[in-house]
Amino acid sequence: MSEPAIQQPATTPPQPKKPSNLWMENFKNFYKKLRKNKAAMIGGFLILFFIIVAILGPFLTPHDPDTPDVVNKLQPPSAEHWFGTDHHGRDIFTRIIHGMSITLYVGFFSVILGATFGVLIGIVSGYYGGRTDSFLMRCMDVLLAFPGILLALAIVSVLGGSLRNVIIAVAIFSIPVFARIVRGSTLAVKKLEYVDAIKALGASDIRIIFKHILPNVTSPLIVQATLSIATAVLTAAGLSFLGLGAKPPTPEWGAMLSEGRNYLYSAPHVAFFPGIAIVLVVLAFNILGDGLRDALDPKMKK
């Protein structure tokens, strides 16, 4: 009992408070709130796990994802092939692990690309207003008028089917969503007095936009980006399923699902496992996105 009493004064001298960092403090607060949301935490850790799998997995799998092994085709799950084998005898588990990086790559890159353009359009639109705003937002309305997957389908048909074009297509259809959100936040931030103050200091528009407005519109952006990744993954898988995305030997989940479709009755596991993988990734991003929204929403402080 006496030991901790002796140690205490040594460990807690009244330290002068370090210059506190708002970002760190905000992050701590935010993490505290996020931790209360069990589902979001599970989503977050799942995504972390997926990322690690995507990076390290391919080095650890026992089989080659592309080499056919016709003798062992359409094997049900076993100790040798955890998820069974497909119609070419390739190990489905290995292919799913290799497909993870493709899926995440498509998800992240299309959203980064879409968000970059969306943020630019939204912030310019919201900041300048007037005719610029009307013109840009009508363009966004046109994009929004098409159902997302249909628009992506049209774009990929025009550009030709490949993974790169899938990324471009998904990026284009996520632009208007970002543009609208950022425009809304910009309109709100623009009205704040500190923007007037920095204007009165002689700052240029570009400086005001990127240095003083952008950092204050990031919260809704992060939430939307997370949710958009889920949509992007789903759309990319959909396009590959339709044969417009990744080409056959690539272990893309949508394409694997499409191949498994022919054996649904005889070997359901060929379609089942890629399907489950897609569901898990989409679900993880969705619940993380919802959790982030709750944690970042200032109205939900209590």
Add this chain to the structure above:
Amino acid sequence: MPNTNKSEENILEINNLQTTFFTEESEVKAVDGVSFTIPKGKTVGVVGESGSGKSITSLSILRLVDKPGKIVGGEIKFKGENLLDKSETEMRKIRGKEISMIFQEPMTSLNPTYTVGQQINEAFKIHEGLGKTSARKRSLEMLKLVGIPSPEKRIDQYPHELSGGMRQRVMIAIALACNPELLIADEPTTALDVTIQAQILELIKDLQQKLHMSVLLITHDLGVVAETCDYVAVMYCGKIVEFADVKSIFNNPQHPYTVGLLSSLPPHDRDIEGDLPVIPGAVPSPDELPVGCRFAPRCAHASDICNTLPNLVTNENGNQVRCWIYSDKWDGNPEVEVNAERTT
């Protein structure tokens, strides 16, 4: 122009400034033909009720009036050059460097995502292209100048860690960073406690002496005017109704509106019995302004001639007043004593 100013050099001359807000149904003349001058090194106060156009006047000087507002006429001569002829790029070089502005709300006038130091640095980065280290050094000097205790600690703090008065000091530090010749203070003390108000006013006065700048002080607080200003412009419904030196305004106000404002202040030397006198009526809505003198509907002395708009006339003291009572055309009671109710 008051002839008292003629001998002095004027840093700012506003002539017939008109700023109008265009909405779909109507045009609202927020500032309607305002003219006044700011002599070098002096403080000019602009007083008026909410909606009298005083803030819009100050924003017009920096050409920061947002849409749907627009400066439709007049000229703003800063050191002899008309600011309304400048390009946007030229204006940016003037803002913050030659004319600075501090705002009413110190709570929201600082960007919450940057430290105090980073925000003062902005001024140096924008106007002097200073690097990080030298900007920081200068920022520290500025914080010391505006009397912030332990500036080495404060410089790395965020706005939310400072009190209101402290933040207003930071705002002043930012505004004065590049040594401007004219400081526009738009109700700088309205959001602060009375004790802090006095400190901030003292600080502005102090720095004005030190840095030899001119100040345009926008306020609705006549106490602040008495304490800090050399000249006062009283605005009502977008027009200046009286412009005079501060002594004349308080000792011998001319316009019935000024008189009304002053008599509705609680006297500090005696207790009042009953209610404070008030100006009857309310400020007319800006799209239904009276044709003649804008104050006529609320004025106790109003007469027939008040249905035409009086001009701003300079009297023998060099002060200006916009009222028919002081003209030859006055058709009301010839014995009218505007100041009568105050002297009792």
